[in-house]
Amino acid sequence: MSKEYTVTYTAENTYENWVDDAFWQFLIIPEENETQDLVSIDFTNSIHAINQFSINGYGFNTIRLHTRKKFKEISFKATFKIIKSFQDNTRTPSTPSMEEYSRLASTTDFKVDFEKYLRETRLTSIPNSKTGLFEFIPSLSIYENLLALNNWTYIYLQYTAGVTDVNTTLDEIIDKKHGVCQDFTHLFCAISKLNGIPARYVSGYLNHESGFFGDSQMHAWAETYIPSLGWVGFDPTNNIVADHNHIKVSHGKDYDDCSPLKGVIYTQGSNKTSHSVSVVSQQKAAQQ
Numbered sequence: 246m247s248k249e250y251t252v253t254y255t256a257e258n259t260y261e262n263w264v265d266d267a268f269w270q271f272l273i274i275p276e277e278n279e280t281q282d283l284v285s286i287d288f289t290n291s292i293h294a295i296n297q298f299s300i301n302g303y304g305f306n307t308i309r310l311h312t313r314k315k316f317k318e319i320s321f322k323a324t325f326k327i328i329k330s331f332q333d334n335t336r337t338p339s340t341p342s343m344e345e346y347s348r349l350a351s352t353t354d355f356k357v358d359f360e361k362y363l364r365e366t367r368l369t370s371i372p373n374s375k376t377g378l379f380e381f382i383p384s385l386s387i388y389e390n391l392l393a394l395n396n397w398t399y400i401y402l403q404y405t406a407g408v409t410d411v412n413t414t415l416d417e418i419i420d421k422k423h424g425v426c427q428d429f430t431h432l433f434c435a436i437s438k439l440n441g442i443p444a445r446y447v448s449g450y451l452n453h454e455s456g457f458f459g460d461s462q463m464h465a466w467a468e469t470y471i472p473s474l475g476w477v478g479f480d481p482t483n484n485i486v487a488d489h490n491h492i493k494v495s496h497g498k499d500y501d502d503c504s505p506l507k508g509v510i511y512t513q514g515s516n517k518t519s520h521s522v523s524v525v526s527q528q529k530a531a532q533q
Contacts, residue, residue, distance in 0.1 A: 263316070270508070275493065445469075464491070
């Protein structure tokens with residue numbers, strides 16, 4: 246089965262004083278993989294700066310712009326058409342128990358292969374005093390434990406916009422018990438890593454037809470490595486396994502590797518920035 250989506254990403258920036266020079270990098274292009282075919286890309290900006298397509302250190306496509314043309318306002322608009330293929334399969338896959346997995350994860354080859362996604366980062370580090378928040382059950386399969394972690398994270402944190410930002414650490418998030426999709430994902434990844442399971446942060450778009458949680462920007466979820474299955478996506482913000490409603494853009498160790506927009510702007514004074522995303526399916530529209 247397959248489904249076609251149109252994703253529209255917009256950003257508007259207003260500056261108090263003239264901008265003399267500016268650089269931007271957008272990490273917003275949907276990935277092409279075994280379940281995603283990228284049909285078309287259209288990216289424009291209001292001052293007609295030239296687009297340059299490149300690949301970042303993780304192998305994902307980016308759009309870069311540089312302009313010395315003076316401006317106080319600039320807007321960007323990207324439109325992507327994607328076809329997602331999927332299977333309706335509700336069966337729980339057979340995977341190793343945590344005891345079996347622990348023996349595999351203790352090998353040198355495994356640690357070398359997955360070191361990048363086993364390592365703590367500033368955004369996926371849990372203080373020693375709080376490492377016992379969630380305990381894996383050795384007799385259960387790794388998949389069952391990750392489903393339980395997905396559910397626990399969904400219950401432990403309350404989705405609340407505006408109480409955290411992209412630099413908020415888990416120490417503060419665990420105390421507040423409130424956050425948005427990146428906070429749910431960082432906590433899920435951190436606990437997975439504590440249990441020796443490689444976990445990576447995923448940035449992308451979410452189709453909200455079924456009333457999923459999310460804001461007006463890009464969505465975040467996690468992928469963990471499971472023997473016999475490979476990398477499997479979990480969305481703790483919505484307590485679901487990632488499926489055809491999740492349109493992947495990139496992955497990394499945490500938000501810092503997947504930030505949709507990075508820039509260097511030469512100006513003085515204040516500025517205002519707004520972003521919005523819409524996902525429209527062939528059958529029904531859903532505004533994020």
